[in-house]
Amino acid sequence: MVIKKDTMKNANNRSVFQTIINKGPISRNQVSQELGLNKVTVSNIINDLMKANFITSIGEGQSTTSGGRRPELVQLNAKFGFVVNFSVTDDQIEIMSNQFDGRTLEYTVTQSKAQTLQQLFQNICDSIAELPDFETQNGLCGISIAIPGYVYRGNIIDSPFKTVGNFNLQTALQEKFEVPVVIENASNLSAVFEQDFSQQELVNIISLTVGKHIGAGILINRQLYKGYFGRAGDVGHMIFKDDCQNVPLSQLKPIETEWSEQRVLEKLQDVLGKDFSLKDMAQAYTQQDPGVTKILDDFCYHLSLIVNHLIISFDPQMIFFNSEIINELPDLLRVIQLNLSYMPLVPPLVFSKDVHFSALLGGCSLVIHNVLNMEHIRLILHH
Structure with missing residues (x-):
């Protein structure tokens, strides 16, 4: 499915959403203090984010020392959808599905004899078709692929898989599933993982x-x-x-x-x-x-x-x-x-914080950033 991302075009909207993702559960007042934005502005943005199902309310938090009404707490809606991430080599495919806060839903490994990108495409399609129903609101929202090799503007330049004709793996997957597809070198994705799944600066x-x-x-x-x-x-x-x-x-x-x-x-x-x-x-x-x-x-x-x-x-x-x-x-x-x-x-x-799954989780982060239209914005995810 294609997600409408108009909500994230405004800089203030992005800042509010980033704060909720990185520091939630959090109240509207705390977001306002964190960013130095007007409370009404913050409240309006949060209302828009909730209408778009990007965030969700988890109820009331602690009241202040002076008493009064307890504030509503909001956080990222982890069940907005899920992303599926692949790490491929010449002999196996690792598949990890993650919800929108980065937490893993399922992990499997299958042996592969794919020698061409077309064969790899079919293996990926078959793997996605076998995924269970994760009971998310929007279903599959994005795909990432970690490869040994390098990628230039979405084109796989060097990998264990041969290219027959003008076949483009990224384009083929985007057309079939109508979701963003990120293909990246596995080492690059490992670096993304170390940053995005850490509280360190x-x-x-x-x-x-x-x-x-x-x-x-x-x-x-x-x-x-x-x-x-x-x-x-x-x-x-x-x-x-x-x-x-x-x-x-x-x-x-x-x-x-x-x-x-x-x-x-x-x-x-x-x-x-x-x-x-x-x-x-x-x-x-x-x-x-x-x-x-x-x-x-x-x-x-x-x-x-x-x-x-x-x-x-x-x-x-x-x-x-x-x-x-x-x-x-x-x-x-x-x-x-x-x-x-x-x-x-x-x-x-x-x-590494996770030798086994760093490339998969780095791909998870990149594709979540893409789906949310939050590229180049620091989001802290969970593992």
Whole structure:
């Protein structure tokens, strides 16, 4: 369905709505004091938001110390509708449905053999058709897709999926479901998640995602920085050489060919056996197994090279690490910090708030912003 968003065209309307989303449940008087707006103006805006079902009343709050009528409290209407978010790779599709305050309604994973964008389109349509009735007022309101690759103005430029003809995945989904569709690089969405699902004031941050690929989601002044063609943050394709011999750059391998998380896990198989778990890896490292220690220290060294360049290039407030290996073995983050200790200023290096679902939740946030016509406005969502 198409949502009428005229209510959000006025700056005061947006400010009132933002305050209700971020600080609700809240009274009309509190909104007026927070924004310095006339009480009548605030009350009229809140009435319009309630008529549009964007917000809802939850009843009366505490009375003031001087007594009198208890104020009505309002908050975002989480059941306004739902959004469905996909994280796709060459072998599986993760599907998460969320209500309008960000909270998860359902999460599933399906195996996928899609090789083209047309096949991926059909898989997404089938997944949406199988969703239960979430009993929301407006049903499906938006779709987001996290991909390994980069996107330029809605067009997928690089991904595991081939494009046949002039097929455009975003356009096809928008025409079929008549809702906004956001397609974005998974690392970029992880950075959005770290900001929008946090109470902290995060202005300039980087989310370094280490999985099958290595990517950096970059937020500058709270906005995604994607570069001109959408390739900013594709740090897994950085090239480094270990000797002084000059060779053509085309002969140098991108860093992720040897030091992506998937490649590191393959190397660990030679030491720990094919069926090892991350807990086995952590235990072997703690016990200073020489083979495991060598692989993981080299892993940390190459990540430190990437982080060095990110700090010099963007001077971030904080760098989040999104890695299953580092999440299981926190000591590795300290190794990276020690590797960078020669630098005069190193921002806090911290763990992602959710290694598993950050890209899905970042997509959830972007598409909710789009549906509400609140792009580039800070909204604090819940997880």
